[in-house]
Amino acid sequence: MTAELEALQHNHTWSLVPLPLGHKPIGCKWVYKIKYRSDGTIERYKARLVAKRYTQVEGIDYQETFSPTAKLTTLRCLLTVAAARHWFIHQLDVQNVDILQDSGLLGARPDNFPMEQNLKLTPTDGELLHDPTKYRRLVGRLIYLTVTRPDIAYSVRTLSEFMHQPRKPHWDTALRILKYVKGTPGQGLLFPATNNLALKAFCDSDWGGCRATRRSVTGYCVFLGNALISWKSKKQTNVSEYRAMANTCLELTWLRYILQDLKVLQTVPVPLFCDNQAAMYIAANPIFHERTKHIEIDCHIVREKLQAGMISPSYVPTRFLLADVFTKALGKDQFVTLRDKLGLHDIHSPT
Incomplete structure (x- = not known):
C-alpha cells in the first residue's frame, strides 16, 4: 500500500484543490490481489487505490461518458518523429514480471524461430490441459510482449484463439515461443x-x-x-x-x-x-x-x-x-x- 501511494504521488496522479460549494467528495477504496506463480506459491501482494466512480452522477460529477486513450501505434509514431527531430523524451519505467523465470524455462535450450513452419493448430487435436489457467496466463503475458515484439505477433495471435479450451499442442507451441524469446532477450524496435x-x-x-x-x-x-x-x-x-x-x-x-x-x-x-x-x-x-x-x-x-x-x-x-x-x-x-x-x-x- 505504501508503494502504491508513493507511485501515485511521484506521478502526480492528483492535484489538491478546494471542494466546490455544495458538493461532496468522491470516496476511494483499496483493492487487494495476490499474484501466484505457476507452481501455486505466492509471488507477491498487490494493492491498488481506486475511486468509487459508481457514486458519481452524470451532469454533476462528470460530463464525458468515456475516457479517451492513446493507441500504441500513436506512441510509436510519436517516438519515431521525436527521435528523427531530436526532441526531448522523458521515460517512465513500469515494474513487470522477466516470463521465462515464472514458466521455469531459464535453463531451456533456445529456439531460432517461434513456430514450426506450416504448423496448423486446431481446437480438437490433442489432450485437454488439466489446468487451463496457466495457459491463459502465459498467452496473456505474450500478448503484452507483442507491444514491442512484432516477430511473435502471428504466433501469439494463433494461440489466443484457444483460450477457452487449450490443449497440449497449444501449450507446447507456447513454450516454443518462450524458448525463442529466451534466445533473443534484447530484441526490440x-x-x-x-x-x-x-x-x-x-x-x-x-x-x-x-x-x-x-x-x-x-x-x-x-x-x-x-x-x-x-x-x-x-x-x-x-x-x-x-x-x-x-x-x-x-x-x-x-x-x-x-x-x-x-x-x-x-x-x-x-x-x-x-x-x-x-x-x-x-x-x-x-x-x-x-x-x-x-x-x-x-x-x-x-x-x-x-x-x-x-x-x-x-x-x-x-x-x-x-x-x-x-x-x-x-x-x-x-x-x-x-x-x-x-x-x-x-x-x-x-x-
Missing part, C-alpha cells in the same frame, strides 16, 4: 535518429489459412521512414486479398491524420506493397465482375484511396513481402530474413 519520415506499407493474406474454419489470415505492417510503427495479424471472415489491402488503407488514412497533427506531411502517395497482382488489378479496374461482388465495399475503399492519390500499390515477390511474417508460420531462414528487415535490433548483439 529501433527508432533511428536519421529518418525521412515517409510512410510505406506491406500487406498480405494467407488464403484459407485456418485449418479449422478455412478462413483467411491477413496481416500488414506500416513503416514511418525506416521505423516500424504499426502491424496487425488477424483472421478474417472471407478469403479475399482485398480485405488485407482495405485494412491497410484504413490504417494509412488514420496515420496520415496523426502525422498531420505532428506537422509531418505526406506529400506523395504511400507505397503499398502486395504479392497479389490480381488484387492490384481489380483495385485499379473500375469494372466489377460477378465474382467480385462479395468484396465490393473493400474494392471501393482501396480504389478510393488510389484515385485520391493517397496510395501507390506495387507488386513485390512473396519472399520479399515483409507482411508475410504476420500471416503464416515460416521456416528459420525466411523468418529471420523478414524479421531483420522489419527493423528489429538486438541490443545484446555486438553488431
